[in-house]
Amino acid sequence: MSVDLQTVKRVARLARIAVSEEDAERMTGELNAILGFVEQLNEVDVSGVEPMTSVTPMEMKKRQDVVTDGNKAADIVANAPATEENFFLVPKVVE
């Protein structure tokens, strides 16, 4: 499988990365090189093989359903580019 310019622009939109016409053209070539490389996986017979879900056979750890952390609003917003009274500020979303 290979991607065309339109697909690259669509994927960039899904990934929320702005691309110029020139970027998209360069990326088309690069992505096709990588997709060409991974193509060889199709020759592997995987009939009856389950997809891997965990690399180590272990039971998922479950913690107690209790509050262990919190009251850290100031810490959580400390690194945000724009905040007000412990809220994250974003451009207007609803008119």
Next chain:
Amino acid sequence: MSDLTQLTISQARARLRGKEITATEITEAYLAAIDRANPVLNAYVAVTGDKARDMAKASDARLVKGEGGSLEGIPLGIKDLFGTEGVHTQACSHVLDGFKPRYESTVTANLWADGAIMLGKLNMDEFAMGSSNETSYYGPVINPWRRSRLDTVVMPTTHQGDGGFVSAGGTKTARTLDNAQLVPGGSSGGSATAVSAFLCAGATATDTGGSIRQPAAFTGTVGIKPTYGRCSRWGIVAFASSLDQAGPIARDVRDAAILLKSMASVDAKDTTSVDRPVPDYEAAIGKPIKGMKVGIPKEYRVDGMPEEIEALWQKGIAWLKDAGAEIVDISLPHTKYALPAYYIVAPAEASSNLARYDGVRYGLRVPGKDIVDMYEKTRAAGFGREVKRRIMIGTYVLSAGYYDAYYLQAQKVRNLIKRDFENVFAAGVDVILTAATPSAAFGIADEDMAADPVKMYLNDIFTVTVNMAGLPGIAVPAGLDAKGLPLGLQLIGRPFDEETLFQTAAVIEQAAGTFQPQKWW
């Protein structure tokens, strides 16, 4: 020894405990070395001198009372991927500009609890995506090793003082260094260079496809990626969560064992942290390997592999055989599919992990006309080319209609890769020996690799299988090539059998010796 930076961790530990030196002295020695070398080598992206001095003072107070922990007073470098409270943590990306976490990663917290000292944050490929440390927003790291030419020098006849030596001419060999700058490998290039160039006693690193072992091999240092689940991933910037593991890079096998013992732990904050006690890895060093079964996988002999790598591998086989190991030929038939499967699984996980960099919660924000425009502009400006490429691949393989063909197929192949290893271990093989990399360090801005991303990816061909199967792997220096560059061997073990890796790596180290670059910086 006058230069304290030359001491290994085990040597420094003994002198600190014996009160022959202080943590402050050794810390100052490293800070001075960083000051001189870093403008050239670019290993550190942030030096935390004040913090290091404070930590050293506290270590000295404990050492005086005989209370020091296992790493008391040992100055370390920390890869920029580890969250360090109040200190630069950016995964060497522009998108995390100014980020200083309000928390400490479990691995670094373990090191500080044992008395280690933080010298600063180490350069790396952006978000650990790269094999040359050239994708860092902070510029490439330079390998302290350079190619060299072996010259035969005719010695003049000399007389040295009263009762001194008289040299009656003759010849000796000397290495003349080439000027070309080489990469230290990646993604833990800063860690490898800092350890190799004596800018820290040891360093933390992480390995998703080979990011500890390949740079260790390129710099003549020892690097171990432990079993998935051995070190907590909590507080480490995520790249590909099912593959990422932290581990140390050190000057010798013993130092790597000392560091891993401290870094590894059982952590309730990471659900993939495995509930097993951490053994004393150092105790495995020096144990005989007589009767150990060492597997040699035929699939690790690839087209175009330099003869020197093959010769190194044969040398490694001979050393282990001489030490009484039984050498057996084995087959890991799905080896060639590990790298292509990795380039589906890792970007898929990365595209999802890196979705959090949206200009809202931390780091860079580029204003836009609405919120989506702000996201798109922030991510376009904040991520470098390689990171964008991988997010794009990941987004594509996970998108509607392609999931089964790519991601599901890759996860099935991953199970086959793991099964190959399981079969070999079930047949009684204790450890597997391979080359660590298909070549020695290459030049900065290599044109072939810049033109074709897949060429760069091939660097990880021998290491990536280990991540795909979640196994432990160690790279240990085993010799120099004809141009005087270090080459490494890799040992792969059973899950959670890091002890066998240290035990076997120590045998290789004893036979091969340790290697230091000739200082030019």
